[in-house]
Amino acid sequence: MSKPLLEVIGLRRIFGAEPQLGVLHADLCLQESEKVSIVGSSGSGKSTLLSMLAGLQRPDCGSILFAGRNLWELTTRERCRIRQHQICFISQFTSLIESLTTLDNLLLAQRLSGVDFSPSSRDQAYQCLERVDLKEQANTPAKFLSGGEVRRAIFARAMLSEPKLILADEPTSNLDSQMEQNLFDLLIDICQQSDSALIVVTHNVSLADRLDRRLTLEDGILHGDPTHNPPRAESQPQLEQNKSLVLFSRRALLIGSVLSLVSVPVWIERNAQRLRNKSLLERSKLERLTFSGLGTELVDIKLDRKDMYIGSVTIDNLDVTQDLFLLPTNVEIFVQAGTAWSPFPAVWSLSSQSVVHVDRQRVLTFEFSDLPEKYTELVPGYLHVRINLTYLIANSPQPQYSPLERRDSFFVYLLPINPNPERLELNHFPGQPPLFIPMPPH
Ligand code: ADP
Ligand code: MG
Numbered sequence: 001m002s003k004p005l006l007e008v009i010g011l012r013r014i015f016g017a018e019p020q021l022g023v024l025h026a027d028l029c030l031q032e033s034e035k036v037s038i039v040g041s042s043g044s045g046k047s048t049l050l051s052m053l054a055g056l057q058r059p060d061c062g063s064i065l066f067a068g069r070n071l072w073e074l075t076t077r078e079r080c081r082i083r084q085h086q087i088c089f090i091s092q093f094t095s096l097i098e099s100l101t102t103l104d105n106l107l108l109a110q111r112l113s114g115v116d117f118s119p120s121s122r123d124q125a126y127q128c129l130e131r132v133d134l135k136e137q138a139n140t141p142a143k144f145l146s147g148g149e150v151r152r153a154i155f156a157r158a159m160l161s162e163p164k165l166i167l168a169d170e171p172t173s174n175l176d177s178q179m180e181q182n183l184f185d186l187l188i189d190i191c192q193q194s195d196s197a198l199i200v201v202t203h204n205v206s207l208a209d210r211l212d213r214r215l216t217l218e219d220g221i222l223h224g225d226p227t228h229n230p231p232r233a234e235s236q237p238q239l240e241q242n243k244s245l246v247l248f249s250r251r252a253l254l255i256g257s258v259l260s261l262v263s264v265p266v267w268i269e270r271n272a273q274r275l276r277n278k279s280l281l282e283r284s285k286l287e288r289l290t291f292s293g294l295g296t297e298l299v300d301i302k303l304d305r306k307d308m309y310i311g312s313v314t315i316d317n318l319d320v321t322q323d324l325f326l327l328p329t330n331v332e333i334f335v336q337a338g339t340a341w342s343p344f345p346a347v348w349s350l351s352s353q354s355v356v357h358v359d360r361q362r363v364l365t366f367e368f369s370d371l372p373e374k375y376t377e378l379v380p381g382y383l384h385v386r387i388n389l390t391y392l393i394a395n396s397p398q399p400q401y402s403p404l405e406r407r408d409s410f411f412v413y414l415l416p417i418n419p420n421p422e423r424l425e426l427n428h429f430p431g432q433p434p435l436f437i438p439m440p441p442h
Contacts, residue, residue: 002031002032003068004029004030004031004032004065005030005031005032005034005066005067005164005165005197006028006029006030006053006064006065006066006165006197007028007029007030007063007064007065008026008027008028008029008053008062008063008064008065009027009062009063009065010025010026010027010061010062010063011023011025011026011027011028011049011052011059011061011062011063011064012024012025012026012059012060012061012062013045013048013049013052013057013058013059013060014060014220015407020220021043021045021220022045022048022220023045023048023049023052023059023217023220023222024045024219024220024221025220025221025222026049026062026217026221026222027222027224028215028222028224030165030197030199031197032164032195032197033191033192033195033196033197034197034198034212034213035188035191035197035198035199035200035211035212036198036199036200036211036212036213036214036215037199037200037201037202037207037208037209037210037211037213037214037215038050038199038200038201038202038208038214038215038216038217038222039201039202039203039205039208039214039215039216039217040201040216040217040218041218044217044218044219044220045217045219045220046169046201046217047091047169047201047287047288047291047292048291049217049222050089050091050167050169050199050201051089051291051292052064053071053087053167053199054083054087054089054167054292055071055072055079055080055082055083055087056083056089056292056295056318057291057292058072058296058408059072060409066082066086066087066165067086067164069082076295076297084161085161085163086163086164086165087163087164087165087166087167088158088161088163088165088166088167088196089167089168089169090154090155090158090166090167090168090169090171091169091170091288091292092169092170092171092173092174092284092288093284093285093288094154094171095150095154095321096142096145096150096153096154097142097321098141098142098143099141099142099143100141100142101138101139101140101141101142102129102134102137102138102139102140102142102145102149102153103122103125103126103129103138103139105142105153105157106125106128106129106153106156106157106160107121107122107125109157109160109161110125110160110161124160125156125160126138128156128157128159128160129153129156131156131159131190131193132152132153132155132156132159132186132190133152134149134152134153134156137149137153147174147175148175148179148183151171151172151175151183152183152186154171155171155183155186155187155190158190159190159193159194162194162196163194163196164196164197165196165197165198165199166187166190166191166196166197166198166199166200167199167200168187168198168199168200168201169201170201170202170203171183171187171200172184172187172202172204172207173202173203180204180207181207184200184202184204184207184210187200188210188211198211282400282401283401285322285395286393286394286395286401286403286404287404289319289322289324289393289395290393290404290406291404291406292318293317293318293319293322293324294315294316294317294318294324294326294358294393294406295314295315295316295318296313296314296315296316296389296408297313297314297316298311298312298313298387298410298412298438299312299313299314299363300312301412301414301435301436302435303417303435304367307369307417308367308368308369309367309368309369309414310349310365310366310367311365311366311367311368311387312363312364312365313363313364313365313366313389313408313410314361314362314363315356315358315361315362315363315364316358316361317358317359317360320359322395323357323359323395323396324357324358324359324393324395325355325356325357325358325393325394325395325396325397325399326355326356326358326362326391326392326393327354327355327356327391327392327394327403328348328352328353328356328364328366328389328390328391329390329391329392329405330388330389330390331346331347331348331366331368331387331388331389331390332346332387332388332390333345333346333368333371333385333386333387333388334385334386334387334388335371335372335375335383335384335385335386336375336376336378336383336384336385336386337372337374337375337376338376341386342372344368344370344371344372345368345370346366346367346368346387347366347367347368348364348365348366348367349364349365349366349367351365352364352365352366355397357397364389366387366389371383371385371414371416371417375416377423378413379413379427379437380423380424380426380427381415381416381419381420381423381424381426381427381433382413382414382415382416382437383413383414383415383416384411384413385411385412385413385414386409386410386411387409387410387411387412388407388408388409389407389408389409389410390405390406390407391405391406391407392404392405392406393405393406410438411438411439412436412437412438412439413436413437413439414435414436415433415434415435415436419433
């Protein structure tokens with residue numbers, strides 16, 4: 001059998017202690033052009049999983065081999081290049097720039113990934129629009145497109161970049177069922193034509209079953225073979241939906257019978273639904289910003305004053321069309337001692353203690369000094385350190401909705417203040433031993 005396109009082993013990304021949220025364990029092997037679906041109830045970790053596969057969110061441990069390269073061992077630049085050319089991520093909230101025409105939206109994506117506006121790329125973009133039945137709308141500003149047309153344009157944009165892998169997180173949600181079906185078919189068709197592999201998250205089990213395989217994420221664990229899953233996993237979303245529909249229509253019915261008007265329950269239902277959708281949408285947007293729209297990287301640790309380590313982390317807003325405000329709240333440093341992680345004090349530097357508008361790349365720094373005399377050495381002479389950074393994220397400086405908390409963990413080998421030269425010798429470093437060695441997630 002040929003080498004898989006994607007190999008995911010023991011992937012984990014956990015938020016919170018009890019209950020543990022996020023992705024607890026995911027293994028997955030995907031061949032070139034293979035198409036799989038992932039279903040699972042809300043909060044089961046689907047978006048977290050996809051954002052790790054897309055190179056947007058660093059796992060706590062585990063590995064993602066994409067075309068044989070470990071995605072999270074690459075430099076940010078290398079990972080970005082893969083994202084630009086080989087992996088296309090479509091989230092539920094992926095949108096177009098409203099003031100540009102449909103065609104320019106496609107060409108802009110090409111331009112940003114380094115391809116010039118040549119006549120041939122324009123022709124290709126036209127062909128892609130034709131393929132999704134949008135040629136007529138090529139010169140229409142995106143703000144005049146309908147919801148379904150926007151989705152089609154996003155698929156056309158994906159098609160234009162000819163990715164090896166398309167990751168689509170609920171790409172057909174909030175559409176009527178006929179439209180959802182048509183778009184889903186279109187997505188499969190596009191993948192078939194461009195020979196792209198596909199991982200698509202959907203709540204619609206019958207659509208999910210059209211692909212080569214259906215996987216289920218249940219409480220953070222990815223199950224491969226649906227026939228071995230407990231039936232709860234596939235029936236739950238439907239069940240929840242039915243339950244709330246029954247409750248909702250009961251309430252509407254009650255009000256309707258009191259007022260003795262047939263049209264009132266319908267009106268109330270529509271308005272309540274609209275309001276609910278609006279606040280759900282705002283909340284989901286913020287969740288997306290917090291968990292997929294923010295890139296963080298530990299870029300440096302230096303010894304500034306005697307005995308004081310200064311760590312620097314870069315913060316990137318990956319979707320500059322959205323405002324993102326971040327308040328650093330907590331830094332925790334843990335040093336491995338035996339099988340335990342012992343905590344040590346650390347603080348955000350004074351300059352990093354206020355709200356930051358992440359409208360461009362920002363750098364935050366944190367400081368720590370007291371580290372233990374005794375520690376477990378995985379690399380001779382080095383401490384094994386885990387750094388947990390926590391921030392609150394909002395989409396405005398005076399947020400209407402409670403900000404969300406995000407935590408990133410970084411692992412490094414760190415040179416102690418008083419290193420042991422004999423231990424360091426064992427590493428055979430060509431020059432000075434580095435102050436820190438960043439580690440891939442493990
Ligand atoms: P799904 O897409 O299946 O609805 P998500 O992957 O968005 O689920 O989220 C899984 C769980 O993890 C949710 O309870 C969510 O609130 C939580 N979560 C996701 N990312 C973070 C984060 N960075 N910090 C804290 N909690 C998070
Ligand atoms: Mg999700």
